[in-house]
Amino acid sequence: MSQQFTRKQVAERASGAKSTLFIIDNVVYDVTPFLDEHPGGHEVLVNVAGKDASEDFDDIGHSLDAKTLMKKYVVGEVVAEERVEVKRRPVSWDDQRAEDGPGFLSSWKFPVLLGIVATVLYSYLFG
Ligand code: HEM
Numbered sequence: 001m002s003q004q005f006t007r008k009q010v011a012e013r014a015s016g017a018k019s020t021l022f023i024i025d026n027v028v029y030d031v032t033p034f035l036d037e038h039p040g041g042h043e044v045l046v047n048v049a050g051k052d053a054s055e056d057f058d059d060i061g062h063s064l065d066a067k068t069l070m071k072k073y074v075v076g077e078v079v080a081e082e083r084v085e086v087k088r089r090p091v092s093w094d095d096q097r098a099e100d101g102p103g104f105l106s107s108w109k110f111p112v113l114l115g116i117v118a119t120v121l122y123s124y125l126f127g
Pocket of ligand 1: 040044045048053056057060061063065066069
């Protein structure tokens with residue numbers, strides 16, 4: 001089981017200035033070794049130290065690469081009582097389609113309809 005943090009503990013550890021910890025979607029990250037490598041600059045990360053950065057992180061629309069990379073910096077998770085519902089998920093093509101329902105052209109209905117039309121037409125013309 002990973003280390004459990006209260007939100008207060010994250011804030012306290014981050015205020016030691018030596019480590020930059022923050023919370024994204026109930027997971028605690030320590031990005032201290034990553035500060036200088038962050039393509040978005042170290043300042044934005046330092047600014048959210050000790051806080052819940054879920055929204056900031058999400059607003060940027062971080063790439064899948066970034067989301068894979070961040071796993072390296074996980075140090076624990078928020079204690080069960082203090083977790084919040086994660087509303088945002090990585091948006092992918094499949095998510096979009098699942099939410100909207102498939103469009104007519106990309107659903108199974110279009111090819112099936114096409115098949116029926118072709119069959120009817122074929123038997124009309126050559127039958
Ligand atoms: C462990 C956490 C994080 C990782 C691994 C990470 C990684 C990255 C990566 C790889 C990029 C390059 C663009 C991309 O691939 O999406 C990026 C850009 C950026 N990130 Fe992060 N990031 C993290 C957290 C944050 C947080 C908490 C914030 C805001 C408070 C932030 C703000 C930005 C900004 C402003 C950019 C620049 C976007 C641009 O140039 O258009 N990042 N980050």
